[in-house]
Amino acid sequence: MKKLLLGITLCYASFTLQAQDLINKIPSNAAVVASIKGKNVMDLFSAKEFEESKIGKKFLKRLSRNSNGKITNLNALGLDLSNSFYYFLEAEKGIFSNYFLIPMKSSKGFMSLLSKHEKEKVKTEGNVSYMQKEYDGVVTMWDENALLVVFSEDTTKNDDHSSYDYSETEVKNTEIIEVVEDAVEIEETVIEGIEDEAVIEYTEVEVVEEAYETTKDVVEETVIESTETDYNNDYYKKQQERRDKERKEREAKRVAKRERIAKLNLEKAKAIMFGNYTNNNILKSSSYRNSLGKGNHEAHVWVNDFMKIYQQTLSEFYGISGFNPFELYGFNTLYKGTSVTSTLNFKEDNVSVNLNYTMSEALAKHTKAMYNGTMNKNFFKYFNENQMLGYFAINASMEGILTEYPKLMESMFVNAKENEMAKVAPLATELLSIFLDEKAIAELVRGDMLFVINDITKKQVTYTTYDYDEDYNRVSVEKTKEETVPDFLFMATSNGQSIFNKLMGLGKLEKELTYENGIYKIKTPRSVPVNLYLMHTNGVLFFGTSKEHLTAIKNGTYSGNVSSTHKKYISKNSSVVYINGKKIVSQIPAKEMPREFKNKIDFMSDNTEDLIFKSGKIKGNTINSTLILNTPTQGHKNSLAYFINFIDAFID
Amino acid sequence: MIKKVVAHTMLLFSLLLFTSCFEILEEINLNNDGSGNIAVTFNLSKSKSKLASVMLLDSVNGYKVPSKEDINLSIKNAIDHLNKTDGISNIKKSVDFDNYIFSISCDFKNVNNVNAIFKESIQNQNKREKTNFSTTNYSFNKSNKLFKRHFVYDTSIKKSFNTLKSEDRKVFNDASYTTIYRFKNVIKSVSNNIAKVSPNKKAVMLRVAAIPLIFGEKSIENTIQLINN
Numbered sequence: 020m021k022k023l024l025l026g027i028t029l030c031y032a033s034f035t036l037q038a039q040d041l042i043n044k045i046p047s048n049a050a051v052v053a054s055i056k057g058k059n060v061m062d063l064f065s066a067k068e069f070e071e072s073k074i075g076k077k078f079l080k081r082l083s084r085n086s087n088g089k090i091t092n093l094n095a096l097g098l099d100l101s102n103s104f105y106y107f108l109e110a111e112k113g114i115f116s117n118y119f120l121i122p123m124k125s126s127k128g129f130m131s132l133l134s135k136h137e138k139e140k141v142k143t144e145g146n147v148s149y150m151q152k153e154y155d156g157v158v159t160m161w162d163e164n165a166l167l168v169v170f171s172e173d174t175t176k177n178d179d180h181s182s183y184d185y186s187e188t189e190v191k192n193t194e195i196i197e198v199v200e201d202a203v204e205i206e207e208t209v210i211e212g213i214e215d216e217a218v219i220e221y222t223e224v225e226v227v228e229e230a231y232e233t234t235k236d237v238v239e240e241t242v243i244e245s246t247e248t249d250y251n252n253d254y255y256k257k258q259q260e261r262r263d264k265e266r267k268e269r270e271a272k273r274v275a276k277r278e279r280i281a282k283l284n285l286e287k288a289k290a291i292m293f294g295n296y297t298n299n300n301i302l303k304s305s306s307y308r309n310s311l312g313k314g315n316h317e318a319h320v321w322v323n324d325f326m327k328i329y330q331q332t333l334s335e336f337y338g339i340s341g342f343n344p345f346e347l348y349g350f351n352t353l354y355k356g357t358s359v360t361s362t363l364n365f366k367e368d369n370v371s372v373n374l375n376y377t378m379s380e381a382l383a384k385h386t387k388a389m390y391n392g393t394m395n396k397n398f399f400k401y402f403n404e405n406q407m408l409g410y411f412a413i414n415a416s417m418e419g420i421l422t423e424y425p426k427l428m429e430s431m432f433v434n435a436k437e438n439e440m441a442k443v444a445p446l447a448t449e450l451l452s453i454f455l456d457e458k459a460i461a462e463l464v465r466g467d468m469l470f471v472i473n474d475i476t477k478k479q480v481t482y483t484t485y486d487y488d489e490d491y492n493r494v495s496v497e498k499t500k501e502e503t504v505p506d507f508l509f510m511a512t513s514n515g516q517s518i519f520n521k522l523m524g525l526g527k528l529e530k531e532l533t534y535e536n537g538i539y540k541i542k543t544p545r546s547v548p549v550n551l552y553l554m555h556t557n558g559v560l561f562f563g564t565s566k567e568h569l570t571a572i573k574n575g576t577y578s579g580n581v582s583s584t585h586k587k588y589i590s591k592n593s594s595v596v597y598i599n600g601k602k603i604v605s606q607i608p609a610k611e612m613p614r615e616f617k618n619k620i621d622f623m624s625d626n627t628e629d630l631i632f633k634s635g636k637i638k639g640n641t642i643n644s645t646l647i648l649n650t651p652t653q654g655h656k657n658s659l660a661y662f663i664n665f666i667d668a669f670i671d
Numbered sequence: 672m673i674k675k676v677v678a679h680t681m682l683l684f685s686l687l688l689f690t691s692c693f694e695i696l697e698e699i700n701l702n703n704d705g706s707g708n709i710a711v712t713f714n715l716s717k718s719k720s721k722l723a724s725v726m727l728l729d730s731v732n733g734y735k736v737p738s739k740e741d742i743n744l745s746i747k748n749a750i751d752h753l754n755k756t757d758g759i760s761n762i763k764k765s766v767d768f769d770n771y772i773f774s775i776s777c778d779f780k781n782v783n784n785v786n787a788i789f790k791e792s793i794q795n796q797n798k799r800e801k802t803n804f805s806t807t808n809y810s811f812n813k814s815n816k817l818f819k820r821h822f823v824y825d826t827s828i829k830k831s832f833n834t835l836k837s838e839d840r841k842v843f844n845d846a847s848y849t850t851i852y853r854f855k856n857v858i859k860s861v862s863n864n865i866a867k868v869s870p871n872k873k874a875v876m877l878r879v880a881a882i883p884l885i886f887g888e889k890s891i892e893n894t895i896q897l898i899n900n
Contacts, residue, residue, distance in 0.1 A: 482716040483770045485696070491851050491874035493698065502720055544769050548720040 041105055041120045041165055044291050045301040050328050051108040052301055053320040057122065058101045060317050063365050063659040066093040066100055073667040082132075089131040097128030099164075107301070109287075110331035113175035114280075116287055119168040126161050147292050149285075156281030158288040169288040171280050310360035310375070317659070318363035325357040352430065355379045356640075365659040372646045383640040385427045388419040390593040390636060392466045395512040397557060399586055400579040401572050402508060408472040409598040412589045414636075418461035463515035464560070469589065473568070474506045475606055480548050503606065504548045508563035519555040538569050592633040593642075600627040622668045626651050626661070692717050692845030700853045701782075701818060705811050708761075709785055710776035717845075719771045739768060746773065753777055758784030782809040782818075802827045816856060816897035824887040832885045846881035850891055862894040 045052060069075040070092055082090045090096055102122035109116040123129070126148070130138070140150045149160035157170040301307050310321045322328075360375045378386065392414040402410075479499045486494045513519065523539050526532035532539045532553075541551040554561040554569050561569055571577035588595050604620070604627045628649035635643045648658075655661035696712040715722060725736055737745075746764055753762045758780035765774040779785050790806045797804055802825045810819045832840065853874040861868060866877040875895055883889035 480720060482719060483714065483772060484694070484716065485714075487851070487876065489870045491853065491869045491876045493696070493851070500717070504720070544723060547723045 040103055041122055042103065042302060043297055043300050044120060044165065044167075044294075045105060045107050045118075046109070046291075046296050047299050047301055047303045048109060048111075049107040049301050049323070050110045050331075051106075051320070051322050052307065053106040053318070055104040055318045056314070056316065057099070057103055059315065060365075060659065061100055063317070063657050064663060068660070069093065069663070072663050073670045074663060077670070086128075086131040090128055095128050097123050097125040099124045110328050113331060114171055114173050114283065115331075116169060116171040116284070118287075118291065120291075121166040121168075123161065123164055123166050126163055126166070129161060129166060144289075147289075149288065151281060151285060153281075156277065156284045158284045160288045160292050162292065165292070167288055167291055169284045169291075171284050171287070173276060173280055306358060312362070316362035316364045316373075320359070320361040322359040324355070325359075326351065326355045329354070352381045353379055354382070357382075365657060367657045368652050369647050369649045370658040370662070371648070374644045374646075375641055376644070377641045380640060381430060383637060385423045385430075386642070387637050388416065388423040390415050391419050392416045392593070394467045394469075394590045395465075395510075395559065396586075396590070397559060398467075398469045398510050398589070399581040401510060401559075401561075401577060402471045402473060403578075403580045404582055404585055405580060406474050407599065408475065408505075408602050410469060410471040410585075410589075410595070411597075412469045412592070412595045413467070414590075414593050415466040416461070417464050417466035420466065421460060459515070459518075463513055463518050465512040465514070468509070468511040470507065470509045472505050472507045473565070475503050476506050477501050478504050478548055502548055504564075506549075506564050506568075508561065508565070508568060510562075511560045512558060513555065513560040514558055516555050519560065523553070536570065537573055538566060540566075588631065588633055591636070593636050594634045596632045598630045600629050619669060622665075626654070626665065626668075692847075693842075694847045694849060697848070697850045698853075699809070699851075701811065701855070703813070703816075703855050705781050705813050706779060707782075708776060708778050710774060712772065712774040715771035715773075719769075722771050742766075742773070746775065749775060753788065756784060756788050759788070782811045785809055800827055816899045818852065818854070818895045818897065820850060820852070820891060820893045820895075822890050822892040824890060826887070828885050829887065843881040843885065847878055848881060848884055848891060849876065849878045850893070851876045852893075852895065854895075854897055856897040856900060859896045859898045861896075863890065863892060865889065866893055 042054075070079060079091065079093075082096065093100065099122035104122065105118075105120040107118050107120070109118070133141070137150060141148050142150065146162045147160060148162070149158055151158045155170065157168065160167045160169070304323070306323060307321050311319065356377065356379050358377045360377075362373045364371050364373065394412070394414045478501070480502050481497050481499050483495055484498055486496045488494060523532060523534070526539070526541075527534060531542050533542070534540075537554060537556065539553040541553065543549075543551055549564045550566065552561075552563055552566055552569050554573060556573050561572065563569055568577065585597070588597065601624070604623045628651055630646070630648045632646045633644065635645075650658040650661040655664055693713065693715045694717075696710075696714065698710045698712075699707055701707040726739075728736055730736055743766065746766060750762055750764060753759050753775070759777050761776075761778040763776045765772070767773070786807050786809060789808065793804050793806045796802055803823065804825055805821050805823045807821050810821065811817070832843070851874060855873070857872045858868050858875060861875055863877055865879070866875050868875050875893070877891060877893055879889045879891055884891070
């Protein structure tokens with residue numbers, strides 16, 4: 020019985036929570052949805068902690084100034100920071116509508132941020148208030164629970180601006196009036212406040228200057244027009260009349276378009292604020308629901324079927340021109356069902372961005388073959404993790420790339436019959452397949468490669484400068500200086516020793532290479548501060564800067580040291596980039612820096628960890644990529660706090 | 672791909688650690704009759720590691736990186752221009768891509784011939800950018816033996832510099848401009864107080880760091896009075 024009661028309570032609680040969440044206002048046809056989970060963020064770093072940080076204090080100072088001292092803390096802003104913030108996009112018949120949904124506890128704080136001029140423009144319908152900018156039609160609508168900003172872009176028809184077009188006067192006038200009014204409002208606010216801040220002043224100057232520039236343009240255009248009327252012949256008059264007529268038509272079209280968008284924005288905003296999407300919101304989409312996972316992320320982005328967005332963008336254009344990219348490039352087959360989900364997670368000791376890219380069956384088939392590589396485990400014998408600064412690994416299949424690429428090209432043009440390119444492209448890919456011996460190329464480079472930056476070393480390099488004798492005659496002298504150069508090693512699996520030997524033979528013949536004890540040295544200009552060596556041994560092609568390293572590998576005396584973590588990263592993914600941030604930062608000569616910069620370098624040295632980006636092998640139709648930045652725990656309670664502390668350290 | 676990976680790796684480290692600087696050297700040997708020889712040298716040797724990395728790329732920081740062919744073509748164009756200029760002869764060039772040192776020298780009948788080399792391009796620059804650079808860089812009065820290096824600072828230099836990104840400005844931190852003028856006669860006086868007269872009193876050297884020159888704090892303008900024997 021207790022369990023039943025507990026279950027009912029939990030269900031009710033989750034229903035109530037769901038009902039308060041603004042996700043109920045996002046319609047099921049949204050193409051993109053992004054969210055920030057306020058509660059999760061606040062659990063990591065509270066509003067009070069933010070207010071006490073340097074960046075928080077600066078933010079509040081600015082808020083206080085803009086609200087005439089009415090807002091002095093985050094709570095007074097009226098935002099419901101424990102709830103989720105949303106952005107979503109609707110794409111419909113070439114019109115893209117953007118929505119920002121912000122959870123509110125009270126509208127009082129927001130109202131105090133509005134200028135006197137803006138407050139005069141506020142309209143109210145029931146519990147909902149709104150205002151709309153005249154020149155761009157942006158709607159800001161709010162009640163006591165939510166604030167919504169809506170703006171749309173109409174991509175359906177191009178405005179045909181021409182060089183004779185001076186007709187934006189009316190639009191610009193509206194714009195000028197609003198910009199100037201805004202600037203005046205800001206100025207009034209500033210005059211009222213006693214403390215001046217250079218940055219704000221600068222912004223105001225910019226706004227006023229912008230308004231001045233716009234005014235100047237309009238005046239100049241008017242002058243040009245009035246000058247033109249000096250011409251008095253019939254031909255000119257007819258031309259002028261024609262231009263006037265065309266100009267008025269274009270202006271009428273633009274005004275109509277602007278009004279249409281403004282009307283649409285208002286309708287859409289009202290639909291969201293007054294409408295009821297409880298039974299038809301984005302949670303109805305299984306793709307969206309699945310993308311949420313356990314929901315323990317701080318931010319989340321979901322992009323629905325790319326094809327639908329493309330179709331909404333391009334439908335108007337190909338309808339007119341007769342050119343249908345979906346057919347010609349096989350978009351329908353290759354990109355149908357493509358979607359992206361990304362999450363941002365702040366943990367105690369790292370921050371990660373996770374990205375899932377789901378592709379169509381057809382594209383997945385080609386991609387699988389291209390990345391069906393096997394990483395050479397021998398690579399791990401040839402570098403030392405304790406010394407390295409970073410690496411870059413690719414685990415692809417050269418044979419797969421060479422066989423699948425022509426197929427991919429072919430599938431792009433399979434539906435096109437009449438287009439010239441459609442006839443040529445498959446022919447070209449077929450010729451490519453005939454001429455390329457996929458297996459032979461794959462023998463030379465199999466597709467698995469690893470580039471390791473082993474260390475950075477100091478090297479004496481020479482440079483030429485001048486001394487002068489007693490009579491100031493110039494004498495060239497060679498001096499030396501110390502430079503720090505990277506020591507790197509590139510490895511690629513290769514079974515084409517004989518092809519390699521032939522290529523090296525050619526290089527020797529051209530005197531571009533020298534050979535000693537199985538290692539080739541590339542002739543480099545004196546200006547290149549590193550020596551470059553090539554070697555082919557044990558089925559691996561080596562290219563690196565250290566002869567000693569290559570010699571040790573060749574003699575079997577090099578002892579590699581790679582942890583299972585890095586072995587796993589390199590073997591199990593299709594590509595990986597690893598950067599040992601701490602070690603790289605420690606190489607920056609902080610002692611030689613100015614004192615104020617030295618402190619920042621010291622902070623970085625103490626607080627920088629490593630970074631890894633890995634892109635996994637395709638599973639089903641999905642590729643998962645993750646970027647992880649490890650963060651130190653000492654002095655930072657979690658990775659979000661680390662970022663705030665980092666910003667604070669760099670604020671003067 | 673490997674070339675690019677290597678180039679970017681080298682560049683990453685060079686941006687972090689390599690110093691970058693250059694020096695420009697302007698030398699004139701002037702005879703009593705006003706004829707002489709001028710040599711201009713761009714020495715980028717101290718930045719050669721960085722340049723060697725940059726030259727492997729097509730562009731860096733949004734700027735197109737000139738290839739060796741581009742540089743050779745520019746030098747050839749300069750020489751063609753000198754060949755067409757009256758009073759200019761014995762044109763020589765020196766191109767060293769190992770050390771990144773480039774030099775052009777020529778003989779002139781009169782310093783006005785040298786002024787004529789740059790006259791058109793300075794006029795175009797003044798017209799295009801509304802600047803006020805003087806088209807007379809050198810003058811020599813044979814009768815009273817007065818040699819003058821003219822230089823009128825224009826604020827457009829500072830403005831152009833300020834449009835550069837802070838990373839790109841660093842290139843000028845260690846750069847310098849040196850002028851050396853050698854005469855047959857003994858020098859009586861020099862107007863620029865940072866100019867040094869050689870012990871034999873027949874040469875004057877003036878070295879200015881690029882940043883003060885860009886900001887107009889120092890100048891290469893110099894009036895040199897020779898003793899009229």
